[in-house]
Amino acid sequence: METKVFGEELKRLGFDFFTGVPCSFLKDLINYAINECDYVGAANEGDAVAIASGAYLGGRKAVVLMQNSGLTNAVSPLTSLNYTFKLPVLGFVSLRGEAGVADEPQHELMGQITTQMLDLMQVKWAYLADEWEEAQIQLQQADNYIAQNQTFFFVVKKGTFNKEALQQSTHVFTHQPSIINRPTDTESPRLTRFQVLDTINRLKDASSIQLATTGFTGRELYEVEDSAQNLYMVGSMGCISSLGLGVSLAQPSKKVIAIDGDGALLMRMGNLATNGQYGPSNMLHVVLDNQCHDSTGGQDTVSATIDFAAIAAGCGYRHVEVVYTTEQLEAAITLWQQQPQLTFIYIPTIKGAKDNLSRPSIKPYEVKERLVKYING
Structure with a gap:
């Protein structure tokens, strides 16, 4: 799927604030977010969920991106911040360790339980389609959940997005004297x-x-x-x-x-x-x-x-x-x-x-x- 087209649809729906922790399955969508939107690189996935929640409080529609191994880091805010306060964020979590797909051994168990974890946390979710027309419909459905103060996650399989090159960053990170x-x-x-x-x-x-x-x-x-x-x-x-x-x-x-x-x-x-x-x-x-x-x-x-x-x-x-x-x-x-x-x-x-x-x-x-x-x- 064309990453830029997908990203532009997210922006059209108002999702222009992104935060997360990188994953190779999501790298092209992350690169798009860095290139074209406001993006905050978080130290861990739970922090990213909280950052996105703060952006929502401030009037921005926020997206959080993470590898499924990092979903474990996000359990606390998803269950006690987003659920309790009815603070919706749109999430994308990769499906590392998918059955039948060669992957690293550390992803085996999470590949089996990613969607079960989302169910247990009462987070609405769907596998993201790799065809644009279907994905566009899914994005509208996800936006409807957000409008009802419900968090929604897409589970993303390997190879869903095509290549999006990371542009030269204009944000210069230098240590400021304190x-x-x-x-x-x-x-x-x-x-x-x-x-x-x-x-x-x-x-x-x-x-x-x-x-x-x-x-x-x-x-x-x-x-x-x-x-x-x-x-x-x-x-x-x-x-x-x-x-x-x-x-x-x-x-x-x-x-x-x-x-x-x-x-x-x-x-x-x-x-x-x-x-x-x-x-x-x-x-x-x-x-x-x-x-x-x-x-x-x-x-x-x-x-x-x-x-x-x-x-x-x-x-x-x-x-x-x-x-x-x-x-x-x-x-x-x-x-x-x-x-x-x-x-x-x-x-x-x-x-x-x-x-x-x-x-x-x-x-x-x-x-x-x-x-x-x-x-x-």
Whole structure:
């Protein structure tokens, strides 16, 4: 099938934001996306799903591309982000290990269970036809599912797309020198999570979008103020900065604040590199580090041995702040608002949550719909 013709039909239907992880079966469609559309190369397939979901929140119709071995990396966001929030993405997953087709041994089992996994996750899917007329009909059907807030995946067999050469990239990836500000006075008592969230919320304006990671962080932000500008992540641990990246790229006029935790960041730390490469200036990534998994009983993370600020700087964040007090936090956020650049703020916090902490009474998909209306209203 003519890759360019297929890609142009995707664009005609509004799908012009692509993200994913390469696969040889999909290389020509990926090359088309890089050549002709907005494409974000993700560190892993779960990050790609979250990036695409963020782009959808920002008003873009997004496509995610992956090898079927990487479908396993995408299970968490597909089941707890896309399903729970009714966040639709259009997916293409290769069928490595297809029965009767010679392939590498590591693909044998996934070739047998790819479509079963999609069924188990209640993801609508179809084998992509290799004839253009039938494929065009399938794309329209897939677009109808997306319009109903349902994720849809095409399973792509070997040889479906013809050759599409990768053009010379105009996106120059170079490491930008990073500034790390560390206070000399580190004796201040650690802040509570609630104090940090209250400070962030007080400084928001009409263009701010606040995305809170799963667990106590989202629940406490809800108690600080339930706002149409907020999203309270449930599940999808580690995906908050990927979601923030997608929103930031789709809505460059908005101020996107991704509020993360040490355990969540450790789970998907590879996305720091993706954030650094694409570097949206309208994104602020805030990490609250209490050195434990607070909402599951306070078990230790390994963050006590990690310099998150140095890692963020090494991954290409333009500005990095280590803060200990509300005054330092206010100054760091104000600087980002006045001089936008991809910024990382690291804050050590104490363990524990607010007493009698409630849960959002609004359903996740209602939070999504409210936020989409706010962003695009």
